[in-house]
Every structure is written in structure tokens, then in C-alpha cells.
Amino acid sequence: MLTINLGVLLAVIVVLRLRRRTQSRSRNDEKLTVVIVLALGVVIAPTPVGQGILEFLGQLASGITDSSR
Template sequence: MTISTSAALAVIILIRLNRRTEARSRADERLMAFLCIVLGVLIAASPWGRTILRLVGVVTQATL
């Protein structure tokens, strides 16, 4: 069984977001920001990411 890197990273982010916010350090916040950026880059390069980009483009054109 294989799992994509994007799916694994999304699961890690969801698990880390469910932690209590009071216990987060500055380094922990930086790590979360880095993980979210990496997930965004991985998703953007996929066909699913291009579909999301097109959808956001349609929505922004409709609101102008």
C-alpha cells in the first residue's frame, strides 16, 4: 500500500492542529507554518491543485 506525501503531510498537520494552543512554542508555530507551506507546494503541483486554482479563479472573476 502506498500513500502520497501530500496525504501524509495533511494528516500530520491535522493531528498537530488538534493540540492545545496554550502549549505551543514559537518554534512549534514556525514548524506548523513550514509544514503548511510545503503542503501547499505539493498540492499546487498536482492536477487536484490546478483544479483548485481554476475554481478560485472562477470565484474571484465572479465577484469582481
Template structure:
């Protein structure tokens, strides 16, 4: 249950970052978004929703 609780803020952050227009994003911003998505994936995998 703790994994899902920690994953929720990551999911919200990813959603907000992906809503930004592509022209506004810098290379660093895109890399940070990829890292957040990978971290979210690692947190979601061991849960029932991730299977």
C-alpha cells in the same frame, strides 16, 4: 500519483498539528506548522487537485 501519495502524510500531520489548542503551541511549533503547510502546498500544486 507519487505526489499525492507523499502529500497525504503531510496533510495528516497538518491536521493533527492544527487541532492542538493555541495555548499549548510554542513559537517553534507554529513555525513548523507553517513550513509543513507550505511544503504541502508545493506538493499539491502540480497535481490535478491542486489546480
């Protein structure tokens, strides 16, 4: 039996969609890409990888805020 991780599948779809040229996208196509990216975020958020990304982005934002003072 073959199983596909939903997060990996969504990530592949996002990469393939973003490789297309911007001029050839319609508004609906862009909206669909946003929905897929949001779904990917919801899928990976509770995982250890998602928590690591959140921690990294928090540290990055904190570093940028501290450097601007």
C-alpha cells in the same frame, strides 16, 4: 510493498497539528506548522487536485471582487 502519498501524509500531519490547542504551542511549533503547510502546498500544486483548488480560489476571489463593485 506499502507506499504512502506524500501529500496525504502531510495533510494528515497538518490536521493533527492544528487540532492542538493554541495555548499549548510554542513559537517554534507554530513555525514548523507553517513550514509543513507550505511543503504541502508545493507538493499538491502541480497535481490535478492542486490545479482544481487554484481554479476554485481564483473564481472565488473574482466573485468577491466583482460583488464589491
